Amino acid sequence: MENFDVIVVGGGPAGLSAALSAAKAGMKTVVIERGDYPGTKNVMGGVLYTKATEAVVPDFWQSAPLERPVIEQRYGFLSGDETILAGYRDPVWAQAPYNAHTVLRVKFDRWLAQQAEKAGVMIITETVVEDLLYKGDNVVGVRTGRAEGDLGAKVVILAEGVNAFIAKKAGLAPQMRPDTVAVAVKEIIQLPQEKLEDRFCLEPGQGATIELFGDSTQGMMGTAFIYTNKDSLSIGVGALLEPLIRTKWTPNDLLEALKAKPYVKRLIQGGETKEYLAHLIPEGGYNAMPKLHRQGVLVVGDTAMLVNGLNREGSNLAMTSGKMAGEVAAQCIQSGDLSDQGMSLYEQRMRDSFVVKDLYKFRRLGRFFETHPHFLKVYPEIAANAMHLYFTADETSKKERQKQIMKMVFEKRAKGGLVSDVFGAWRAILK
Known part of the structure; x- marks a missing residue:
């Protein structure tokens, strides 16, 4: 059985960031990817944030296969065929090193894997990890679907995506629920x-x-x-x-x-x-996060439920968690403390970072929308109707138009419901 210091399960941004960080710290590291190459099985909307990426690969924007720097962000509500839009454009975002880029994952992940290989990481593709290997209660590697496919490791980092098959087997992640x-x-x-x-x-x-x-x-x-x-x-x-x-x-x-x-x-x-x-x-956020560590194991990226849907952030959370996991894995190996307590340093660093702080801040959001489903149906309709009335120029006075708008609002949502919704939204988003 070939032995490594660190095995990373999954070749997405979180896993590759973990591998890069571990390798740079002198660890013998391997990434096991089930696709033909990193990127073939990976999908995201396509926005990559500069700060988190540059922490993993300095000056990446000079050589990575990026699409376009994002200089404008628009937000909109659709109600029927009507559209309400707001946007923000910043010329500073058009200057290096930029704030964010659009990317295509097939290209970017493959490039990131090449950076990991340059740092000494071995990448094994077309291979599925079936389970962790144990010696007593201690994790000592992984079992793959290949003949003679057992690989030894001191630390295993799980970056296997939202399905979290191995994390579930290890008792770290619960079964996936349709509301998360x-x-x-x-x-x-x-x-x-x-x-x-x-x-x-x-x-x-x-x-x-x-x-x-x-x-x-x-x-x-x-x-x-x-x-x-x-x-x-x-x-x-x-x-x-x-x-x-x-x-x-x-x-x-x-x-x-x-x-x-x-x-x-x-x-x-x-x-x-x-x-x-x-x-x-x-999409479960903070309340659905699994246990992030156990003896010899760390959990990163989508496997750890690290997506901030409200702010459209996922790649930066994944890469930040991966970088921290790789660094902690190396630190624990060097100190000889691979216990659950030793691995807890990773969770401490995560909780001190923006990643968990932001997820905690919006921890009530999912439940709020579950109990207020009209928010994404009734309120866009109210706003669209109000704008239609206000911006329609005819012989109606603006004073009368405002009365019409208020009447329409209260017909669609009672005053008590409006007050309750405002308080609930404030508590879920701003508190």
Whole structure:
């Protein structure tokens, strides 16, 4: 049995960041990836944040296969065929090292794997890890599906994605629930660069993102997105599994309905679909986080439920957790303390970081939307109707128009309900 200091299960951003950090600390490290190569099985919306990535690979933006720096972020609500939009554009975001980039995971993950290999990491592909290996109660490696596939290790880092098969077997993660995971589908739609830049009012090479709520998911808890790549758009939609099951909508139905919306239809007009992808996304947040460590094991990225859906952050949480795990693994190996108590240093560092602090801050959000499903259906409708009334110029006075708007609001949502909703939203998002 070949032995390593650190085995990383999964070749996504979290796993590769862990491997890079461990290797840089002098650890003999291997990544086991079930795909043909890192990136083939990995899907995300497509926004990569600079600060977290640069902490793993300094000056990555000078050589990584990136699509466009994001200089504008738009948010919108859809209600029927109506659209309410707000956005923020910052010229500073167009200057190196930039704030964020759009990426295509197949390209980026493969590049990140190459950086890991340059640091001395071995990458084994097309291999499934079936279980951890134990000596007594101590984890001493992994068992793969290959003949003579047992590999020894002092520390195993689980970056296996939201399904968390090994983490569940190890007693670290609970069984997945339909209210803690979302199903997302995504298309890559090819468009000429000049059309992209014209439709999004961008200078050559610049990028923009759009997040859409409300009828983008038929009022279900979830979101839709449109991101600009070099010569394509990434368009997708995701919703919690529980309402999808209850309403019998399929993710593909949601995507087709989104593409038919007038605002969206115009942005993708004339494009050709080149890829279709689907993926599970952890949405349980802080309350669904598994145990992050045990003797000889650390849990990172999607396996640890590290996604901040409200702020569209996932890649930065994954890479930050991976970097910390790799560093802690090396530190514990060097000190000779591979106990659960020794591994707890990783959790301490995570709780001191923005990762867990942000997840904790929004820990009530999921439950709030579960108990207030009208928030993503009724309120976009109220806002759209109010704007239609206010911006329609006829012989009605503005004073009368305001009365009409208030009457319409209270017809759709009683005063008591409004007060309760405002307090609930404040408590879930701002407190």
